[in-house]
Amino acid sequence: MLTIYLVCLSYLLIAAGPVRCKPDYLYDSEVQGWLKLHVIPATWEQAFLRCHYEGAVLASPLNEELTKALHSTMTKFGINRRIFLGTSLLLSNGDFVSIEGVLLSDQEIQWSPQGPDPGQCLTMAISGSEHYMYTASCDDQLPYICYRNHDNSTLNECGTFDNKYHYNQKTGSCYKVHYEKHTWYRANMICFAEGGHLVILNDDVEASIVKDMFPIRTDNTTNLWEQIHIGLKAWDDRIWFTIHGDKIDDVYNQWAAGQPDNKMGTQNIGTILRTGQLDDANPLKRNMFVCEKAANKIRFESPTLRWNELIVPFGRSTQK
Numbered sequence: 001m002l003t004i005y006l007v008c009l010s011y012l013l014i015a016a017g018p019v020r021c022k023p024d025y026l027y028d029s030e031v032q033g034w035l036k037l038h039v040i041p042a043t044w045e046q047a048f049l050r051c052h053y054e055g056a057v058l059a060s061p062l063n064e065e066l067t068k069a070l071h072s073t074m075t076k077f078g079i080n081r082r083i084f085l086g087t088s089l090l091l092s093n094g095d096f097v098s099i100e101g102v103l104l105s106d107q108e109i110q111w112s113p114q115g116p117d118p119g120q121c122l123t124m125a126i127s128g129s130e131h132y133m134y135t136a137s138c139d140d141q142l143p144y145i146c147y148r149n150h151d152n153s154t155l156n157e158c159g160t161f162d163n164k165y166h167y168n169q170k171t172g173s174c175y176k177v178h179y180e181k182h183t184w185y186r187a188n189m190i191c192f193a194e195g196g197h198l199v200i201l202n203d204d205v206e207a208s209i210v211k212d213m214f215p216i217r218t219d220n221t222t223n224l225w226e227q228i229h230i231g232l233k234a235w236d237d238r239i240w241f242t243i244h245g246d247k248i249d250d251v252y253n254q255w256a257a258g259q260p261d262n263k264m265g266t267q268n269i270g271t272i273l274r275t276g277q278l279d280d281a282n283p284l285k286r287n288m289f290v291c292e293k294a295a296n297k298i299r300f301e302s303p304t305l306r307w308n309e310l311i312v313p314f315g316r317s318t319q320k
Contacts, residue, residue: 232270
């Protein structure tokens with residue numbers, strides 16, 4: 001794990017531009033796990049899914065240590081409003097249960113002086129050194145904290161615990177195929193949550209790599225128009241850009257014959273076909289998709305080496 005951090009640091013020192021290597025999940029030794037605060041409000045279900053796709057769970061006050069860690073995280077980032085917790089009535093009619101299956105009666109709960117409000121989802125707020133639990137509508141939009149327990153998993157060469165990501169030496173990127181089909185927008189959200197983005201095809205080599213990710217059909221039938229979502233989008237004037245702002249002329253741009261045709265005026269996102277050529281599609285169409293992740297982007301802070309102990313501002317000496 002230390003090796004990965006040093007690689008990231010080395011990259012920072014030699015890179016011409018800024019590189020975001022700082023982990024977004026910070027380790028707390030008291031709870032033997034990682035926490036991440038999401039300040040952008042979401043509904044309970046959206047928060048649940050985001051934590052899930054990040055390889056964590058929506059945090060609940062399962063014990064005293066975890067409750068203190070939630071309190072500390074809210075204080076550190078100045079969160080002075082309620083946050084969603086991972087405990088709700090949604091999993092069991094009439095019983096508040098955490099995502100891990102822990103009943104409310106077995107959690108570290110300190111209700112507000114007014115007692116529980118009507119609502120199906122548990123929330124938490126802090127007031128100085130005190131914290132209180134409330135209930136709220138699960139359709140409210142609130143910040144939330146994701147938590148991942150420290151198990152026996154180790155970070156792989158792609159800087160993630162997700163071993164479905166594989167490093168490709170030809171491109172220097174990591175890739176993961178999602179065979180379950182989603183809309184383009186949901187696919188992009190999932191890739192972002194995993195620490196990456198929808199794959200961007202920079203050249204013929206990368207297009208060939210992704211083309212080979214189509215599943216092999218056992219029924220001897222092949223649909224040459226089967227699609228994989230990629231990080232390509234057309235804007236109102238039908239100018240195509242990657243999701244990182246690259247013009248289509250500067251990246252892989254081998255379209256299938258007659259494409260893009262913007263059929264029915266709704267096809268404004270890019271896909272790759274089994275032939276390795278590009279096609280346009282409706283963003284609401286459900287397709288397989290491929291996520292791409294920079295190998296130097298580390299999601300989780302090392303349990304043995306804090307980020308702020310490793311990185312010092314440029315220009316400052318580490319000598320006293």
